[in-house]
Structures are given as C-alpha cells and as structure tokens.
Amino acid sequence: MELSEIREKIDAVDEQLLDLFLQRMDLSDEVAAYKNAHHLPILNKERERAILAKVTEKSGERERYAYHLFSTLFELARSRQAELISAPTKVAAQVRASLEAGTSVFPQTGLVACQGVEGANSQVACDRLLPRGNIVYVKTFQAVVSAVESGLCRFGVLPIENSSNGSVRAVYELLQDHNLSIVRSTRLCIRHELLTLPGVKMEDITEIYSHEQAIGQCSKFLNSLNGVRVIPCDNTAMAAKMVAEKGDRHAAAISSHPCAALYGLTCLNDSIQDSDNNYTRFICITKDPVIYAGANRISLIIAFDNRPGALYEILSKLAALDINMTKLESCPVAGSDFEFVFFLELDASVQDPSVLAMLEEMERSCAEFQFLGNYAEV
C-alpha cells in the first residue's frame, strides 16, 4: 500500500477515535455530576484496574501501549472531573485575586534589603533589579527575609542559583519556610579576583577569606595552593573589607573587581573562577503576591507521593501545553528517608488561562505545591 493510502486510513481512524474520545469525556462529565450529587470521590482505582485488566488482555503483544493509552484517558477524565466539581485550589484562588487586582508596572523606587556590604554581588544585582531603589544592608539571608516580612523593606534581593554550583539551598529553604513572592530576577556574570593589601605576593598568603559559594566556584584554583587555610565568611565584599581592616599581609580575599578600589586592595589574580561562564541569578522578593506586567517566568516547589509516573504526569502536562521548563532540580528533604522536593521553573504566564488551569491540576495532584511567583527576568 502507498504511504498516502495508509495515511488516509489513519485519518479515518483518527476521526472515529476523536469522536469516541469526546463521547467518553461527555460520559465522564455525567459521572462527575453523579459523584458530586452523591458525595463520591473522583478517583475509583478499582474501576480503573478492572478496565486496564480487560484492555491489556485484549491487546496481545501491544498490551503496554494499550495500558499507557488508557491510563492517560483516566488521567484526563479525572482532571476534567476535578475542574467541574472541585472548589478552586488555594494557590489558583490567590493567583486569580492577584490578577483581578490588575497587573501594575514594576515600581521604580522603594527600600531594598540586601545581604552584604557595598561592592557585594548582591548590591550589583539590587542596582539591576531596582535601579532607583534605596539599599538597606543586612548581615544574612534570613535578615533579608525578616526585613521584607516585617515591612521594613518593600523588597529583598537574594542569590538563588549559580551556573557552576547549582541552587543556593539556604535561599530555597527560606522560600519554603516563609510566605514570600518572587517579583523579578536577573542574571549576573560573576568573576572572582584574589585581592590583598598592596605589595603582598602570592607566597605570603596563608589565609583566604570568602563566601562559601565563591569558594566553591574557585575550587580548582584553591586546590592548587599548598598550606593555605580557606575561611568562609558572610559574603565576598565582607571578605575584602575584613582583609583591608585587619591589615594582615598573610590574608587574601576572593572578591569582586569593584571591591579592590572600594577597600584599597590590589588584585593578585583577576580571574580565579573555575569557569569563565560563571553566572549567578538573583531574585527580588516581596511580602505580597503581586504579579507585575511582563511576567513570563514561573517558579514552583513541588513534591509527589512516592508512586510510579508521578513526575511523568507533571512533565506530560507541560509538554501538552508546549511550556518550556528551564529548571528541574531535585533536592533531598533534610531528615527524611530519601524524600525529595523539586525546584521547577517554567517559561509561562498565569495570564494564560490554560497555564493557570494546569497549575491548579498540579496543585491537586502534588503532595506539596508552592507557587513562588510569576515574574520577569531583567
């Protein structure tokens, strides 16, 4: 048979399939109304198992495919039924409320909590995220969160991931524990320099100070040194400040280029990071779940019950809507027996009703679902 002839037959089968699929979905809608009236749960595992047994028996060597097709049909039927009879989920209701309040343009001014001191990479990120904001320096990531939660600062800026080191776990933990929203993000190319007091030589150095992320990003350089103690501190600018204030000719800081001039230090080596493509992403957080105009990126933290296909179900929904996933990272839950949460980022906007419906479905099916925000990267 010619290819075109085979395809004609496939077209005819597809037409019948679609017709039958829509009939099946109509019947599933009727089931939803019945279940709603009689207070029955949507999922009926026994019924699904019975259908699967019959279908696989009839499908011979292609039983795997039939099993997969019918499992997908059940999932579609269940999600349609949930849409028809379930109350809106918490997150979807909150997102709708944010949208109804109207999307506004990102503010130009406001107090911004920033971890570190002048010259820190976080400060450069603050300037990029809010060019006309007023920076309030605090000591720790937790203090950034507290400043935003207490209303002292309208915004807070935090590093969230690095291209060499991955996610900043401490920041994700804070996002999990506090009810905050991401409203903007930016990506900075990070170069690390080795800064010392003027006149100090490489062989004089016995101590190097820096933030643990920067230490991780310069591991090749640090491993090549002998007899040097590496000491973590709050951030890279703080390291430069400390070396300058101590006046110690055996100490060096891994810090950024502007910090040399800021703290009167000299640069012994202007590129000690493992990779020249070293980027860090910073987020801007607020207390209120605002969605500003131009938002096109969604951040989520989700967890599943431990069952086969749980992650696949989420990924298939994204694929069906042609949504690009820019991040999927699993992270062990501290103190658990190998339980994991997933950090997800999507190129999508909740302004699109099908995206919002998909998030609502995810929230229903996930054991844990946290919507961190819908925002623009600048």
Ligand SMILES: O=C(O)C(=O)C[C@]1(C(=O)O)C=C[C@@H](O)C=C1
């Ligand atoms: O028979 C039901 O109770 C239905 O809701 C229909 C259906 C199906 O698609 O066949 C869907 C969900 C249930 O878990 C079981 C079966």
